Amino acid sequence: MTPQPIRRLLVANRGEIAARILRTARARGIVTAIVRHPDEEGGLAPRLADDCLTINGPTPVAAYLDVAEIVRVAREWGADAVHPGYGFLSENARLARALAEAGIRFVGPTPEVIELMGDKIRARNFVVERGFPVAPSAIEADDPATFATRALAVGLPILIKPAAGGGGKGMRIVRDAAVLETELATARREGERYFGDGRLFVERYVERPRHIEVQVFGDSHGNVVHFGERECSVQRRFQKIIEETPSPVLTPEKRVAICEAAAGIARAAGYVGAGTVEFIYGAGSEFYFLEMNTRLQVEHPVTEMVTGFDLVAEQLRICEGEPLGYQQSGITTQGHSIELRICAEDPSQGFVPATGTIHLLREASGPGVRVDSGVHEGQHVGSDFDPLLSKLIVHGRDRREAIARARQALRDTALLGVTTNTAYLDRVLAHPLFAAGDYSTAFLDEQSAVLSGKDEVLPLDLLLAAAALSDRQLVDAASSVPAIYAAMGGWRN
Amino acid sequence: MKKIVVIDGQPHHCALMRAPAGLRLQSGERNFDCSLDALGEGRHRLRAGDARREVLIAQYGDQVWVHLNGRTHAIQRINPLDALAASGRGGTDSALSPMPGTILTVQVKAGETVKSGQVLLTMESMKLEVTITAPHDGEIAEVLCAPGQSVPVKATLVRFAAKAEATP
Numbered sequence: 001m002t003p004q005p006i007r008r009l010l011v012a013n014r015g016e017i018a019a020r021i022l023r024t025a026r027a028r029g030i031v032t033a034i035v036r037h038p039d040e041e042g043g044l045a046p047r048l049a050d051d052c053l054t055i056n057g058p059t060p061v062a063a064y065l066d067v068a069e070i071v072r073v074a075r076e077w078g079a080d081a082v083h084p085g086y087g088f089l090s091e092n093a094r095l096a097r098a099l100a101e102a103g104i105r106f107v108g109p110t111p112e113v114i115e116l117m118g119d120k121i122r123a124r125n126f127v128v129e130r131g132f133p134v135a136p137s138a139i140e141a142d143d144p145a146t147f148a149t150r151a152l153a154v155g156l157p158i159l160i161k162p163a164a165g166g167g168g169k170g171m172r173i174v175r176d177a178a179v180l181e182t183e184l185a186t187a188r189r190e191g192e193r194y195f196g197d198g199r200l201f202v203e204r205y206v207e208r209p210r211h212i213e214v215q216v217f218g219d220s221h222g223n224v225v226h227f228g229e230r231e232c233s234v235q236r237r238f239q240k241i242i243e244e245t246p247s248p249v250l251t252p253e254k255r256v257a258i259c260e261a262a263a264g265i266a267r268a269a270g271y272v273g274a275g276t277v278e279f280i281y282g283a284g285s286e287f288y289f290l291e292m293n294t295r296l297q298v299e300h301p302v303t304e305m306v307t308g309f310d311l312v313a314e315q316l317r318i319c320e321g322e323p324l325g326y327q328q329s330g331i332t333t334q335g336h337s338i339e340l341r342i343c344a345e346d347p348s349q350g351f352v353p354a355t356g357t358i359h360l361l362r363e364a365s366g367p368g369v370r371v372d373s374g375v376h377e378g379q380h381v382g383s384d385f386d387p388l389l390s391k392l393i394v395h396g397r398d399r400r401e402a403i404a405r406a407r408q409a410l411r412d413t414a415l416l417g418v419t420t421n422t423a424y425l426d427r428v429l430a431h432p433l434f435a436a437g438d439y440s441t442a443f444l445d446e447q448s449a450v451l452s453g454k455d456e457v458l459p460l461d462l463l464l465a466a467a468a469l470s471d472r473q474l475v476d477a478a479s480s481v482p483a484i485y486a487a488m489g490g491w492r493n
Numbered sequence: 494m495k496k497i498v499v500i501d502g503q504p505h506h507c508a509l510m511r512a513p514a515g516l517r518l519q520s521g522e523r524n525f526d527c528s529l530d531a532l533g534e535g536r537h538r539l540r541a542g543d544a545r546r547e548v549l550i551a552q553y554g555d556q557v558w559v560h561l562n563g564r565t566h567a568i569q570r571i572n573p574l575d576a577l578a579a580s581g582r583g584g585t586d587s588a589l590s591p592m593p594g595t596i597l598t599v600q601v602k603a604g605e606t607v608k609s610g611q612v613l614l615t616m617e618s619m620k621l622e623v624t625i626t627a628p629h630d631g632e633i634a635e636v637l638c639a640p641g642q643s644v645p646v647k648a649t650l651v652r653f654a655a656k657a658e659a660t661p
Contacts, residue, residue, distance in 0.1 A: 416549060459544070460523075
């Protein structure tokens with residue numbers, strides 16, 4: 001098969017990931033387009049794309065989830081490939097199929113593999129049958145009438161998950177049998193709402209687990225490699241906010257075991273493109289397959305920082321039909337990398353999403369500092385989309401240097417006008433357990449008192465002065481009543 | 494002239510007055526000389542008493558954001574006259590949205606009597622489903638939202654009828 005270069009690429013996404021994909025596409029000389037809904041304002045990606053295509057829908061999110069609409073604009077613009085980014089339609093086999101029918105390539109794996117891994121129950125069975133480890137579980141569809149009983153038989157605590165889920169949506173932990181029925185009902189509603197599929201399964205919930213994932217890549221010539229692991233245990237509401245590589249917990253032997261298991265799963269699935277195999281890692285060093293994400297991950301940059309590869313460029317090359325062109329031994333890592341997700345949210349109010357206008361924006365820079373941003377000064381941040389604004393990624397020779405650089409970069413980041421989690425992220429990095437690498441997915445909840453920042457001393461005089469002196473009315477009022485002070489003397493130089 | 498400056502939830506009455514070497518800030522027991530020089534693009538040189546820092550400042554109306562020592566502080570300035578006017582509007586109360594999001598279901602109608610803790614409506618923001626319940630027993634005066642509607646933070650979603658004793 002002769003490689004077919006991509007000449008016109010449509011990025012069917014928005015925000016920081018669209019901007020990041022556009023940068024690589026441009027560097028490869030590809031003509032690019034981006035989509036956007038008429039209600040959207042601003043954004044960095046439309047400034048980087050050659051063309052900006054309007055997608056319609058009752059809400060902006062609905063438009064990004066509309067397969068027919070994406071295919072329509074891709075066809076009208078003359079795209080020869082569509083990159084879906086992450087989220088939205090990135091793991092939607094219907095999009096991959098509809099594009100193929102229109103003669104347009106989908107930057108991702110085959111629809112069959114997307115379907116296999118998108119169905120958490122089928123994926124789990126596939127992995128078990130090939131001898132890879134999974135956690136004890138119960139599946140509703142096996143016998144809906146006895147599901148609740150079988151769920152309890154797995155052994156509390158259990159984690160309820162939507163069969164069609166991903167990204168933490170609709171997941172609930174149950175520690176008490178009395179609330180099982182109500183939690184199942186809520187999870188089912190959420191599954192129906194987010195995925196149009198209310199089927200559930202439950203899994204033994206590993207207490208204080210770590211979440212470790214492995215980046216894999218396959219080409220259309222049967223080659224599969226891995227790019228090492230990412231440690232993603234720092235999570236709030238099942239969503240990652242800090243990721244790093246290498247994982248501080250893995251021994252060299254465990255690293256090989258988990259990475260080879262991931263590559264083995266990808267190889268068994270005939271995987272093509274970028275994928276991520278997620279594992280739960282227990283306190284006893286046991287690990288279980290969690291799910292496979294058949295797309296680029298939010299946290300892919302940490303892998304790029306330590307391997308030197310541009311993973312989006314690799315995706316595009318593989319989509320063009322090129323072979324990987326390197327063996328596993330050709331992928332080596334150097335140093336340590338950390339990613340911080342800067343979100344429009346208020347950690348002091350349970351991480352509720354924040355809205356507002358970015359009146360002033362200063363991004364961090366310096367040795368080993370990378371910013372993947374989706375926003376610009378003057379942009380309005382609404383509640384239509386995910387609160388992720390930008391990602392701060394740092395690289396250091398070792399973990400200690402990476403943490404120090406990350407902390408300085410956070411302090412150098414100013415995004416005035418919208419509440420963000422930057423100070424919270426800095427407190428996480430400053431926590432002794434984070435510094436020791438001794439944390440689990442329960443870390444943020446367990447340390448919430450320390451991380452609340454209530455002990456921080458406010459520089460009150462400086463803040464009062466800044467607030468008062470920047471107030472035109474207050475300054476004018478002071479200037480307009482000089483008489484009493486003039487009478488007190490001391491005016492003359 | 495005085496303004497209330499709200500920093501980290503705490504109100505401070507603030508006034509500026511002319512001093513021999515510029516301006517002097519008074520707030521309760523605090524009393525110190527201060528100055529602020531704009532350096533362009535939001536950068537400022539700030540002095541408060543003996544402390545000197547370079548800071549970033551942005552403002553929009555009476556909201557001010559100050560980036561100082563690597564931390565961003567959101568500060569609200571309130572004209573005391575406006576605050577008085579707002580507190581005079583009491584007598585009814587309401588259920589507010591705790592976050593920006595979308596209304597999923599509305600389970601009460603105007604004129605309906607509800608018990609404390611009764612579910613008024615559910616809303617969704619990003620990945621959370623949130624239940625808004627009645628803060629106390631009472632009668633619903635007005636429902637100000639509908640399923641599917643997007644609401645900002647602190648929007649009034651349901652208004653309660655004025656309690657008999659609160660009616661002038």
